[in-house]
Amino acid sequence: MGSAASPLQTGLAERLTALFWRRPRVLLALLLAPPLLWLGLVYVGSLAALLWQSFYSIDEFSGVVKQEFTLKTFGELLLPQNYDIILRTVSMAAAVTLASVILAFPVAFFAARFANGRWKAVFYLGIMLPLWSSYLVKVYAWKLILAKEGIITWAANGIGAGSVLDAVLTTPVIGGNSLSTSYLGTFLVFVYVWLPYMILPMQASLERVPTSMLEASADLGAGGLRTLWSVTLPLALPGVIAGSIFTFSLTLGDYIIPQIIGNSASFIGMAVYQLQGTAGNIPLAAAFAVIPILIMLVYLAIARRLGAFDAL
Amino acid sequence: MRSDRPPLLLTFGAIGGLLFLHLPILLIFLYAFTTEEKSFAFPPPGLTTEWFGVAWNRADIWPPLWLSLKVAAISSGLAIILGTLCAAAMSRARFFGRDTISLLVILPIALPGIITGMSLRSAFAMADIPFSTLTIVLGHATFCIVIVYNNAVARFRRLGTSLSEASADLGATTFQTFRHVILPNLGTALLAGAMLAFALSFDEVIVTTFTAGQQKTMPIWMLDELVRPRQRPVTNVVAIVVFAATFLPILAAYYLTGGGEETAGGGK
Numbered sequence: 001m002g003s004a005a006s007p008l009q010t011g012l013a014e015r016l017t018a019l020f021w022r023r024p025r026v027l028l029a030l031l032l033a034p035p036l037l038w039l040g041l042v043y044v045g046s047l048a049a050l051l052w053q054s055f056y057s058i059d060e061f062s063g064v065v066k067q068e069f070t071l072k073t074f075g076e077l078l079l080p081q082n083y084d085i086i087l088r089t090v091s092m093a094a095a096v097t098l099a100s101v102i103l104a105f106p107v108a109f110f111a112a113r114f115a116n117g118r119w120k121a122v123f124y125l126g127i128m129l130p131l132w133s134s135y136l137v138k139v140y141a142w143k144l145i146l147a148k149e150g151i152i153t154w155a156a157n158g159i160g161a162g163s164v165l166d167a168v169l170t171t172p173v174i175g176g177n178s179l180s181t182s183y184l185g186t187f188l189v190f191v192y193v194w195l196p197y198m199i200l201p202m203q204a205s206l207e208r209v210p211t212s213m214l215e216a217s218a219d220l221g222a223g224g225l226r227t228l229w230s231v232t233l234p235l236a237l238p239g240v241i242a243g244s245i246f247t248f249s250l251t252l253g254d255y256i257i258p259q260i261i262g263n264s265a266s267f268i269g270m271a272v273y274q275l276q277g278t279a280g281n282i283p284l285a286a287a288f289a290v291i292p293i294l295i296m297l298v299y300l301a302i303a304r305r306l307g308a309f310d311a312l
Numbered sequence: 313m314r315s316d317r318p319p320l321l322l323t324f325g326a327i328g329g330l331l332f333l334h335l336p337i338l339l340i341f342l343y344a345f346t347t348e349e350k351s352f353a354f355p356p357p358g359l360t361t362e363w364f365g366v367a368w369n370r371a372d373i374w375p376p377l378w379l380s381l382k383v384a385a386i387s388s389g390l391a392i393i394l395g396t397l398c399a400a401a402m403s404r405a406r407f408f409g410r411d412t413i414s415l416l417v418i419l420p421i422a423l424p425g426i427i428t429g430m431s432l433r434s435a436f437a438m439a440d441i442p443f444s445t446l447t448i449v450l451g452h453a454t455f456c457i458v459i460v461y462n463n464a465v466a467r468f469r470r471l472g473t474s475l476s477e478a479s480a481d482l483g484a485t486t487f488q489t490f491r492h493v494i495l496p497n498l499g500t501a502l503l504a505g506a507m508l509a510f511a512l513s514f515d516e517v518i519v520t521t522f523t524a525g526q527q528k529t530m531p532i533w534m535l536d537e538l539v540r541p542r543q544r545p546v547t548n549v550v551a552i553v554v555f556a557a558t559f560l561p562i563l564a565a566y567y568l569t570g571g572g573e574e575t576a577g578g579g580k
Binding site: 013014016017020021024025027028031032034035036038039040042043044045046047049050052053103104105106107109110111113114123125126127128129130132133134135136137138139140141142143144145147149150151153154192195196199224245249250252253254255256259260268269272273276282285286289292293296 | 318319321322323324325326328329330332333334336337339340343351352353354355393394395397398400401404407413416417419420422423424425426427428430431432433434435437438439450453454457480485486487488508511512515517518521522531534535538539547551554555557558559562563566
């Protein structure tokens with residue numbers, strides 16, 4: 001080691017080490033500077049640019065962005081056609097979140113309570129792999145599944161339920177020409193893609209429910225369902241809310257799924273994408289993008305109050 | 313409770329949930345071999361391997377593939393450096409603004425991708441930055457930092473400070489301690505983080521459509537094919553390639569972290 005030679009000949013490394021030891025803050029600042037510069041400049045800077053642009057407006061005749069502050073663009077969000085988009089997106093996010101909770105519960109509960117050893121690993125990988133694997137491939141797979149000539153129609157006809165499928169598709173609002181061009185299809189794909197994000201925090205919070213409480217509940221005469229409803233679920237609530245942050249936020253901002261599977265009705269994400277692209281109306285696109293931020297801020301504030309942050 | 317037998321309904325629900333998550337992906341593999349070219353007919357009228365050859369010879373597939381690999385490599389490289397630095401700082405001390413910084417790191421992933429995308433797009437427009445590979449990398453590295461950070465922070469926490477202190481007591485400089493004590497212990501966590509970051513970047517499409525301009529990454533190529541299909545079986549083959557390019561790094565990350573306690577959701 002270099003420092004063994006002589007205490008008088010101290011190199012740069014030794015002097016820096018001494019400095020870091022005397023003043024730990026210097027090392028801390030040096031470590032933090034690059035990532036903070038990056039995130040501050042690239043990310044926070046961009047967010048500021050987004051907010052800034054949303055206060056600009058576009059000249060209706062020339063289509064040129066007027067660079068002066070106005071609330072006019074935010075006012076345009078209240079026009080019926082834009083307001084509809086917001087309402088549609090929020091209701092879709094709520095429906096997707098609710099369905100994810102219901103579907104995630106058995107998987108999370110089983111994995112947390114009953115899976116041991118190898119099954120624990122099976123469940124872990126079984127939830128992890130779909131969560132991380134390619135988003136586009138997952139959406140694409142559903143395009144194959146929901147197509148008019150696809151596997152669902154084939155299976156429905158195979159078991160003699162073709163008329164049931166037709167009945168579903170003729171239902172107003174959720175139906176459509178085929179599953180891949182209906183709200184129901186959009187909804188199914190959203191649930192599929194975001195489900196793992198609900199299972200993981202739910203499982204984590206279910207694992208933390210003490211067994212002693214369940215035993216106490218049983219000792220006091222509660223049946224399985226009663227214990228589930230009055231003990232397990234309330235204790236697992238923070239996990240459910242943590243998961244809902246993901247499913248809600250991800251649905252609010254997605255524009256690929258409704259573009260590929262659905263009846264071409266617009267969602268917030270699609271509106272942002274089209275406005276900044278073909279329409280060239282960056283101020284309105286920016287104003288639209290502010291909405292999910294506001295909704296998520298309110299959502300996060302409520303979640304924090306309900307103690308969901310410890311379950312993230 | 314653990315020794316109890318699960319109720320039958322719960323078992324069905326759990327297995328059904330797992331099947332729901334996995335069967336759709338398996339279907340892609342079947343479709344890559346179909347002889348049907350014009351529709352997504354099920355069951356496939358016949359099976360063939362010719363589409364793999366056709367896809368190999370399609371000139372428009374290779375440039376997006378290279379671009380995606382390049383962007384993913386640079387982004388995860390940047391993320392390793394920035395994420396590790398940040399994790400090292402956060403594991404050292406409690407200091408003023410610590411919570412704000414952890415929020416700042418997580419934010420690019422916590423807010424919907426479209427906001428990150430639209431924000432960068434606005435910033436490029438305001439600063440007159442032309443679209444290039446660099447603009448794609450700027451976006452990708454930003455949300456990859458948190459992935460590496462999550463992995464590294466968990467490992468730092470497990471590592472504790474006693475090893476570094478022992479190393480310092482024995483006369484090692486900060487740099488020697490980093491090179492010979494911290495890095496070997498951190499290695500697999502960083503590699504796992506890099507793998508996940510690579511998979512995430514390779515597959516990213518929402519932010520990329522805002523930062524790519526006219527350039528095509530592999531997911532953008534696929535998105536184009538989804539919106540306006542040309543040769544569906546070729547898209548199926550590409551889907552398998554994209555799937556493999558994300559699946560294999562994830563599996564590697566799982567084994568690198570010894571069962572993935574540190575990887576978990578990672579707040580993707």
